[in-house]
Amino acid sequence: MRQTLEYTLCRTHQGTPLITLDSPLGNGQENKPDTLRALAYALLDVATQAEQQEPSRKHYRSRKRVVQF
Template sequence: MHHPLEYTLCRTHRGTPLVTLDSPLGNGQEIKPDTLRALAYALLDVAAQAEQQEPGSKHYRTRKGVVQF
């Protein structure tokens, strides 16, 4: 079973990468270990995407995305 992980790639006021998780994580959810591992890999992928954003670009826009885990 696939679960969507919605996120927004943005920046802090200092221009460093920031990710907003738009999906309800936690909140009493019961997650099996294999699903929890898949979530961890999905979060690592989102973190890598956030770091690939160009910090000095004047034309930066926030970007929404969804990854399945």
């Protein structure tokens, strides 16, 4: 069964990447090792997207996204 990871990409006031995970992760969920590996790869991809965002004049410009893993 595929799971959904909802997240928001933005930047801090200092201009560094910031990611808000909008999905409940953990909290008693039971996952098999292959599901946890898929989650880890999805999180690595989210981190890469956050770092590749172009800084804007406003430090806080959020972008909501969803990925299935």
